[in-house]
Amino acid sequence: MKIVLTYGTFDFLHVGHIRLLQRAKALGDYLIVGLSTDEFNQVKHKSAFIPYEQRKVILESIRYVDLVIPECCWEQKVQDVQRHAVDIFVIGDDWAGEFDFLREFCQVVYLPRTQDISSSGLKGRLRNGE
Ligand code: C2G
Numbered sequence: 001m002k003i004v005l006t007y008g009t010f011d012f013l014h015v016g017h018i019r020l021l022q023r024a025k026a027l028g029d030y031l032i033v034g035l036s037t038d039e040f041n042q043v044k045h046k047s048a049f050i051p052y053e054q055r056k057v058i059l060e061s062i063r064y065v066d067l068v069i070p071e072c073c074w075e076q077k078v079q080d081v082q083r084h085a086v087d088i089f090v091i092g093d094d095w096a097g098e099f100d101f102l103r104e105f106c107q108v109v110y111l112p113r114t115q116d117i118s119s120s121g122l123k124g125r126l127r128n129g130e
Contacts, residue, residue, distance in 0.1 A: 002028030011048040016114035025064035034071035
């Protein structure tokens with residue numbers, strides 16, 4: 001069984017997130033998502049509109065997702081890869097090169113982002129009352 005791992009905030013879930021999860025799952029048999037906690041989002045200088053527990057319930061309802069674990073820090077990835085016997089680490093190409101150090105432990109795949117949609121863009125349009 002090929003195990004795939006990815007990470008993210010997944011705030012304001014949109015088709016870009018779904019397409020990432022869909023393509024990640026298609027690379028293996030079991031997809032684990034490291035979901036950024038509200039506290040870690042502060043470290044990432046990102047504020048999630050939807051709290052972690054609700055983002056977790058939403059992700060767990062997606063057919064492509066098999067397990068959701070908390071992402072609490074930048075440094076947990078190697079431990080997660082080893083603990084879950086991950087074969088492939090996948091993330092959007094906005095992170096291209098950032099996680100090449102994981103190549104020592106598993107395959108690393110950067111997938112093209114879905115154009116013209118983002119959580120911050122959706123929030124901005126809501127703020128402007130569009
Ligand atoms: N994504 C995408 N297309 C978009 C928006 C997002 O493919 N239009 C992808 C991102 O590249 C990422 C995933 O969807 O792989 C989740 O996006 P975010 O929630 O923005 O994740 P991010 O804040 O980049 O967190 O340690 C890694 C970080 O936790 C990644």
